[in-house]
Amino acid sequence: MTSYVDNITVDCADPWELAQFWTQVTGRPVGEGDKPGEEEIGVTLDSGVTLLFIAVPEPKTIKNRLHVCLKPDNGTRDEEVERLLKIGATLHSDHRRENGSGWVVLQDPEGNEFCVQRSVAETA
Numbered sequence: 001m002t003s004y005v006d007n008i009t010v011d012c013a014d015p016w017e018l019a020q021f022w023t024q025v026t027g028r029p030v031g032e033g034d035k036p037g038e039e040e041i042g043v044t045l046d047s048g049v050t051l052l053f054i055a056v057p058e059p060k061t062i063k064n065r066l067h068v069c070l071k072p073d074n075g076t077r078d079e080e081v082e083r084l085l086k087i088g089a090t091l092h093s094d095h096r097r098e099n100g101s102g103w104v105v106l107q108d109p110e111g112n113e114f115c116v117q118r119s120v121a122e123t124a
Contacts, residue, residue: 007042007052008068011060012110015041015053021109022051024087025070060111067112069103072119077104081116 012018019030019041031042031050039055051068072080078096081104085091089106092113096102100122103115 005049007050008066009052009054010112011056012053012112013055013059014110015039015055018108018110019043019051019053021088022053025084026051064113067114069115069117071117074121075119076122077116077118080119081106084116 010018015038016030016034016036019034022043023029026043026045028043028045031044034041041053042050043053044050070080084106088109092105092107094102094104096104101118103117105113105115107113
């Protein structure tokens with residue numbers, strides 16, 4: 001017997017607002033029928049996995065023990081980092097190397113860390 005990943009759940013203060021950021025990151029809409037003020041908002045990815053944003057009363061206080069790693073569909077890692085910074089991400093740490101390898105750790109508007117890796121074209 002095995003299991004598959006159905007949801008990746010993100011605790012947050014405002015599920016609707018955080019989901020809006022992630023819809024811009026992924027190009028996927030919030031779930032049909034989801035609306036502002038609800039305690040759970042989903043963004044289903046092309047893979048079928050849902051990013052599920054759930055309201056919790058406490059703020060984030062420490063580094064995430066689990067995070068999402070993004071790989072651009074097209075363009076470069078650096079172009080994607082710039083796009084994400086413009087839509088509300090912040091730079092956490094930069095692990096890019098002079099030879100072009102490495103990754104960048106960003107934070108979403110509520111401080112959740114995520115990585116941006118090189119695109120498939122860059123690693124080919």
